[in-house]
Amino acid sequence: MxxxxxxxxxxxxxxxxxxxxxxxxxxxxxxxxxxxxxxxxxxxxxxxxxxxxxxxxxxxxxxxxxxxxxxxxxxxxxxxxxxxxxxxxxxxxxxxxxxxxxxxxxxxxxxxxxxxxxxxxxxxxxxxxxxxxxxxxxxxxxxxxxxxxxxxxxxxxxxxxxxxxDGVGHWVEPTPPGDGRAFARGDEGQPVQALQAMFAMYGYGLDVTGVFDEATEAVVRAFQRHFRQELVDGVADRSTLTTLRDLLRALPASAA
Structure with missing residues (x-):
């Protein structure tokens, strides 16, 4: 520079x-x-x-x-x-x-x-x-x-x-896709609720319902297209979750 x-x-x-x-x-x-x-x-x-x-x-x-x-x-x-x-x-x-x-x-x-x-x-x-x-x-x-x-x-x-x-946009190096627990369409419960809350905290327009529905899958795909581009499948695997967590941690305090 x-x-x-x-x-x-x-x-x-x-x-x-x-x-x-x-x-x-x-x-x-x-x-x-x-x-x-x-x-x-x-x-x-x-x-x-x-x-x-x-x-x-x-x-x-x-x-x-x-x-x-x-x-x-x-x-x-x-x-x-x-x-x-x-x-x-x-x-x-x-x-x-x-x-x-x-x-x-x-x-x-x-x-x-x-x-x-x-x-x-x-x-x-x-x-x-x-x-x-x-x-x-x-x-x-x-x-x-x-x-x-x-x-x-x-x-x-x-x-x-x-x-x-180049100094543009928010980014962390994504965790590579791999094994581990994943959440997908039809899953329900507190872990899904926590996932939805994390996406909403980052900014995505997603209701926290505890049900992994079509709207949740769409948000996961959108997130992957932007931040975990290696695999875009709408499944919230460990890589997706970890990358989302790291992005939230990297937010400025005023935005968190």
Missing amino acids: SGLPAPDCRLAAKVVPSPNQGERRDARRPDMIVLHYTGMPGAASALQRLCNPLAEVSSHYLVLEDGRIFQLVPESARAWHAGVSNWAGDTDLNSASIGIEIVNPGHDGGYPDFPEAQVAATSALCADIAARWGIPPQRVLAHSDIAPRRKADPGEKFPWRRLHR
Whole structure:
């Protein structure tokens, strides 16, 4: 690190205004970054959709495969990217967040790796936004984190470890999958209740019922896509539990 301030990535972004925006409710300042993949064949189709008033969807930024960045909505405005979502009890995440769409066809389109130029640009953009708005690492999230029953993006191929090395996002080295007690759909009891409470404590929108239901499985999958990418199966095995525990221990005291 040079010790110099990070460049303002907005200066390098091409401005392509999207009409799909509004005012942040209650004059909120953004305190969260949400990363998506576009899930569309390419950049042109994604840009067209994000700027189509009939689509009623947008993001603040779009990052292309070659690292070019388009700014579609000013950071001070409310883009329409989060949809029905929840994090730490907050359900108006469009007002709370800055949304970044990353061009990738997604799971239904072959799900290629994210190119290095794109990852580097996304990482620099996130670092820039977080520095200017004071967004803490644990508030840099995946779309699947805030909407686990609906979304899988940016998915298990997105290099969260790399972003953390660049100073972006919350991360601990995951415990490798292995033997040990696991919890899965249909299990019930106090251990499941404790598991759900841990996920809720981290921020996931999950009711503590003591029943490992569809919602719990969706949260486990979302967690694995972000923090334990080696195996995404929705089963809360020892690796998942240990990684979650370590993340909770690594939270700043003010966030725990």
